[in-house]
Amino acid sequence: MKLTNRSKVVSNKEMTFMEKLYLPAIVKGMGITLRHALEGSKGKVFAYPEVQKPRAKVWRGLHVLKRDEEGRERCTACGLCAVACPAEAITMTSAERTKDEKHLYREEKYASVYEINMLRCIFCGMCEEACPKSAIYLTDRLVDVESNRGSFVYGKDKLVEDVNNRIDITDRQSELQKKAVK
Numbered sequence: 340m341k342l343t344n345r346s347k348v349v350s351n352k353e354m355t356f357m358e359k360l361y362l363p364a365i366v367k368g369m370g371i372t373l374r375h376a377l378e379g380s381k382g383k384v385f386a387y388p389e390v391q392k393p394r395a396k397v398w399r400g401l402h403v404l405k406r407d408e409e410g411r412e413r414c415t416a417c418g419l420c421a422v423a424c425p426a427e428a429i430t431m432t433s434a435e436r437t438k439d440e441k442h443l444y445r446e447e448k449y450a451s452v453y454e455i456n457m458l459r460c461i462f463c464g465m466c467e468e469a470c471p472k473s474a475i476y477l478t479d480r481l482v483d484v485e486s487n488r489g490s491f492v493y494g495k496d497k498l499v500e501d502v503n504n505r506i507d508i509t510d511r512q513s514e515l516q517k518k519a520v521k
């Protein structure tokens with residue numbers, strides 16, 4: 340059954356003599372590169388990283404673990420984000436909140452360890468859709484460049500939002516999520 344009209348039939352036809360030369364294709368490619376270079380001032384080419392292309396408000400980038408209005412971590416370590424993750428990128432360890440920690444964690448159970456492997460993540464957004472506590476959202480931030488694989492496993496130190504530097508995610512919240520936030 341055909342669900343969309345986006346599929347293309349792949350051709351296995353023999354290459355022509357001109358195609359086998361590759362030169363016309365190379366010249367055509369260089370022409371496209373030159374055109375993009377000349378059109379740089381028109382906003383199509385960016386001198387990254389000094390100049391960054393504006394990203395959409397709902398762009399799916401680096402995650403944030405949100406705090407509530409009192410600065411307490413929202414995550415209750417229910418594990419639904421990890422179950423929903425198709426890349427199996429999320430792992431966590433839950434712990435029980437003590438009486439003295441009520442100002443730190445919103446629920447009685449919290450994630451003492453919460454990690455996302457950014458090399459596995461495909462930034463699909465399933466984790467934020469699965470979360471019943473409005474605790475995890477993707478943002479328009481980028482994952483840092485690292486020089487070893489282990490550094491791409493982001494823990495709470497990189498994921499939980501800074502209480503003094505909150506991240507506004509209202510633009511990407513669905514109506515259901517906005518209602519769920521208390």
Ligand code: SF4
Pocket residue numbers: 420423424425426427428429455459460461462463464465466467
């Ligand atoms: S964005 Fe997708 S792949 Fe990445 S952690 Fe969330 S659910 Fe997993």
Ligand code: SF4
Pocket residue numbers: 413414415416417418419420421431469470471472473474475
């Ligand atoms: S981020 Fe949300 S879904 Fe994931 S463990 Fe925490 S509360 Fe559960």
